[in-house]
Amino acid sequence: MTDAGIRRQINDLRTALHRQGASTRQIAAVISERLHLNPRVAFRHAVGLSQAQVADLYNRRWPSEHPKTFKQISYWECWQGPGSPASSASARAPSYEDLVRLAALYGCLVDDLLLGPRRAPITTAAGTPWPAEGLSGADASNYADETGHDALITVAILTGEGTTTVRLSRRQFTELLAAGGLVAMLPGTEPVPERGAAYFRQVLSAHQCGHHLIDPAAHITALSRQLGRIEHSRGAVSRADARELRQVQSEYAEHVSWLYRELGHLAACRAWIERAVTWALEAGDTSMVTYMMLRNASIALDQRDPAQAIDLARAAQHAPWQLPPVLQGVAKAYEARGHALTGTVASAELDDATRLIATRSVTSGPAYLRFFGADFADVQRATCYVDAGTPARAVTILQSKITALPVSHHRDRAAYLARLGTAHAADQVPDAAAIAAMGSLGEARRAGSEHVLAELGQIDRVLTTRWPGQENVRQFHDALQSTTAA
Template sequence: MLEALDTWHFGKVLYAYRTHPHHGRVLSQDVVADWLGLTQAQLSRIENGAAPQDLGKLMQWAHSLGAPADLLWFKLPRAKHQAPRRAAAAKTEPIQSGAQGGLLLPVVINGHSVMVPVDARTLAESGLGSLLDQPDSSKEHEAMSPLNRRAVLKGGIAVAALPGLGLEEIQHVAAALDDARRYMDGPVVEYLRRQIAACKSDDGSLGPKKTLPVMLGLLGAIEEHARDVRPAVRRELLTIGADGAEFAGWLYRDIHQPLQAGHWYDRAMEWAQEANDQAVQGYVLLKKSQMAYDERDAVRVLTLAEAAGQPHWQLPLKVQAEVAQQQARGFAMLGDPMDDVERALGEAHHLLTQHEGASIDATPHLSPHYNRANLMLQTASCYIEAGQPARAADLYGTVLEGDALSRRDQGYFLARRACSLALAGRPDDAASVGLAAVELSDATNSLRTKRELARAMATLQPWATRPGPRELREALRA
């Protein structure tokens, strides 16, 4: 069961539960489906298909199975603490920490649950904070009444207010969630854009397991509302949805779930095509090339990077630089001449210099953190693939001495440096760097970092009995 829960795939959890020896016999799909309010065919699709993303359904199924809340990758409502007078609004309990210290509140729209993030300032300014913290207080009615009836959607579930907005604006957002075709407009779209940006900002320090639930809630809200709006607004929603879906793909890469990452990359491409966003389409091809590198699929690394480099995508200069660097990595992996690798890296440096000389970045959401330090780090990975690990280790060390990286990226590239040091025949240095990476990978829940550490450990096998490698092996097993 623990292994199934660690996959973040509720279908696998259901299968593990049905077949667990504790029952004495395998529970049929018909029986479990009936418990969950599903058909046998629906349960079969859940068990064998892509991981379900609807948090409302996940919470319902978890409650039905009695799954311990501390083993789940999302939080359950604390219904047992609610007072009777709040029964009608029971589903407004906080589900998951959101961006900037906020909460996710579930909202039911036309029978579908979507998660809306609310930050701490929103709770204080709208009065929802006192509503949640003091369920038996006489202030409950006063806190809710200013939102008027539009603040309560079908089923009596309270809608969340947006941060930093006044009463009239809060009412406007509530109306937008209730009637997207009439009220979904610029301010609501801009709010969703800001929340995605906040998730990206928080990811480097919080890690994917805290960021991903918020991101999936936002994407659920975008997908739900995009069905019922005017075409111009739908294109706006899909534009920011494509950006968010690409980021969700990255988060799934970080926890090493390539199937889910591929799903969200495909969704990002589909939405970008419908929104006629050329740049994001090329950008997703770049990200797919990078995912192919995670799997060490050299041919796809290069062909996807070359596809991303086609001029019709009209990529901004810094993304073109990243594409050129990715092509260099593909050349190195395929054993092409070092002149080809260096030529592509030189093109990347030239493009990045041009970008740095520009006064305005019109696409800050594409390659938001790509800079000179990132290019040096990726150049180091090219040197590893080209059989020059000592050169790579020196480059990694130069960048890691600064403070340009997030905690998660610091851990990942420490692990990469440990690999390069091991390949260069410096086992004690590799083990020391690897131990620092272990600490950061645990703090940020980055399975991607742990995979690199496993590679380093495999390379250190000839020195397995030395104190440093032995200590690293024990830390990885802990």
């Protein structure tokens, strides 16, 4: 078929799909599949532009001393994508800035132009599907390091012929999250209406899975923007769809409350808990209402208020509605922790919690509960041992959890190391406590977790009061003071 014939076929296909109400992404997917065109070509045709027209629009919107020509657009379209040579006689990789601008012109996402509107699952270096419990395929080990360099986040994409690697800076990753640009990278994701509940849940899932890669404030900014879009969408849908979108808003509010807790802003955390409860009640999501009750119980445990924690945990277990087993397990774990603060290890409650949490299903139940698993139950048990005065039993549990964490999970490692430091201090081993606390401090810096830093402050007070002359204790104290003063 001649070039003119191909263009005519594409125009006819685009017109027919547009009349059927297909989105730009859906049109590009069909064009790419039927005519075997790469994503940048498919999206240009999906919006009905020639290379010269794209160059003209680009130059009008972003004028510069070196305007783009149709040749630059052609070079970018001949490039075969991530993993292929960056340049050749006819193909050149566009810069990230150019990709962002093309995405703006085509009304799509940056990763659409890299990988197309349909994605294969992301894998870790070991080849396992992503994300089981997070974006473990991302190498962010130098995130927020002291040199101030913008670390690379490396994501491995499983394709039909192997694995392709995409590298983004932390800034680029943040921008993609803010724009919802990692949505289609989630496993099993199909194109969905961009203002429907499924789409907004995909955006939230991307933030949850990437929570350990950028600081909480960046997530909060992006999620707040998405909440405004959800509210706008509620005004243009049916009553049933508006109710479901209200439920989605409660799920966003839950995650934002957790992020504020990580930042150490308890007032904001509680305000978003209340917002999540209000929206959940409007939507009839009783599980979320209970979950937020348990979020308050967790805060009470942090503040070492066993009476309030136990009351809230018991109230959650006796709620006048049916709870998912995992929520019952979390409630029992928090009740056990409340008892531990009074010196009692509630073994029966801990065993029940482990059994109930083990019934968690990744395919059913509220999505916001998918992060509760065996690791959570074990860490709660270890914390009970520390609080009840038998810290040696906690050390082995915590060490095994720390060694099993993916390298990129800075926040979890910071929290586990802080608990380990607390356990060593309670077990009268100050050097080991200071070393664990120092490791936690480095990870907390990378994760931007003020919540963990507050826990480290408690460890520092114990260590400097009891063992002020220990060299490791002094080093940890000085490092913590430098961090909090910065």
